Amino acid sequence: METRSIDDILQEFLPKNELKEVNRILYGDQTNLSYLGSEEQFSYDIEKYRFTAITKNEQVPRITKIAAIQHSVVLPTDRPIQDQKLQIFKKIEHMIEKSSELGANIVCLPECWNMPFGFVTREKMPWCEYAEDCNNGPSTMFIKRLAQKHAIVIISPIIERDNADLLWNTSVVVSECGTVLGTQRKNHIPTNNGESDYYTHGMSGQRVFDTKFGKIGVTICFDRHQPQNWLMYALNGAEIVFNPAATSATDSWWPIEARSAAFDHSYYVVAVNRVGIEKFHLESGAEKIFKPFGSTYISGPNGSRTKSLSTVRDGILYAELDLDLCKQMRETLGLNQSRRLLYYKNKWTEASSNKFLPQIIQKLQ
Template sequence: MTRTLNVAAIQTSYGMDLQANIKKTEGFIRQAAANGAQVILPPELFQGPYFCVTQEERWFAEAHPWREHPVVKAIAPLAGELRVVIPISIFEREGPHYFNSVVMADADGSLLGVYRKSHIPDGPGYQEKYYFRPGDTGFKVWDTRFGRLGVGICWDQWYPEAARAMALMGAEALFYPTAIGSEPHDPTLNTTLPWQRAMQGHAVANVIPVIGANRIGFEPWENYPNGGQQFYGSSFIADHRGDLVSELGRDDEGLVAASFDLDFLQGHRAAWGFFRDRRSDLYSALASPRPT
């Protein structure tokens, strides 16, 4: 019997009210499940606004241990109710440490584990190093009810090494929850297409579907250039060729969705020979802090 993977990703805006954000996300999850989605990806840190635009210690109070996080406690049972898989993005606290994390909820509502964002950006509008430690889990893939899935988080998506590592671990699809938009130092700078192209390249190089979920809307911040951060949406699903098979615009609210034949992709991946012809004996520079 053919193994088919039906995926969807959510694109919407979020505000300051945690419970309202959870309820909004639940509505889209229910809609996607009703449309046949088996794996449903919400955006990054959907528990609230993207607070990393500035450095304010008050936001540390919004982090929780991953098993006890209010978002996980609300969304994981929903995964079990609807029999869907949901990668749940959260602000995690472990003792004195803080992480940008994803908890993978399987289709029976069980928690398969946590992935902590490996690459942490630090620049205007994206001051994440103030809030998050670099992840200590390594890259993760999970055997879910519907397939072996890999998840990176936002800045991870720019790194081909992360995508390749997850593919080498047997991932059959890659998911990237995201929060990205305008650049405060240059509000005219539009990184939408490079953002998409980087992940489309991962799809081609690994012969694997890639799903990216971004938020939309304007989030106001006091004393921030132009009064706040504008997120550019453009959530998408790329197939194994890197073609965009489902895409939303910069301001659209809704879902992207697609279906993939995992058995076909397994054979097609082998036929391309990308993994057969790898020369890991020549790649030592990739593991060196100063390649020569």
């Protein structure tokens, strides 16, 4: 049974005026956000938006156009690795080309876009065999070619195998020239779903890539649950933070976290999820089903956000982002001026100590 989106349900049952008010609460003030329409390809949806800032005098807006791609795997999960990658490559090439046609400068793919998300099985084979070199592996070479062809930046989350044969959950950032700008490893690994059996916590910090189209960061899936992680991207100067994910069990949290982070830190957040149904046949003979719920969306620094893509279909979420809105929200709210970093530095140092005593006030006897 296909899960209907909350937008479809609300539109069917709420009167127009009440729907408008509910949308204002769910999606924020729409003064700076315009819906540009939709397209439906034979196999995926396209939704288009525009975020604007207040234009001062004759200031030229700093517009960056982004595309977030959510997609499903193509073949049954037990098909050979090369066949899997080939078919996913074909799908992604078409969707990246369409993103370029729409005008995108930056394209982000979901977590582990080039493979089934086999880590939910807790079995090593064949999922470890999908890992590859982040600079010259087949997926990176494929993305390099498309980035150079279309003169766009592409964020490519893969499983990296390093020179020591260790695995990492890594996003490769490829420039519009087709070169690797750098990588961002997943900083926080969940311990309750099998991922920690494959790779460990990254130590690459919260890198911000100063691209031709703006300063971007990449925080991978589970990292979004850590407030200090979001904060560091703001301190490092990010204007857009992408959150490629493969999530299936947190659909009540998903609409909140990226929006909250965007508002708290005065930058854009692009939450990009996988979609579809992935069935795995385990060595025990049992079947494991992984069903990421899509729902990719974008939130602006003023707390407004787009509606989500489908919970069941592939899609491209395209948006034109005025980066000046980041600065305007910092000036309006002044949250960066009231952070009190030195105060919390001392508190965090204390909390990191084994001798830390929680600051709890008890009733006097």
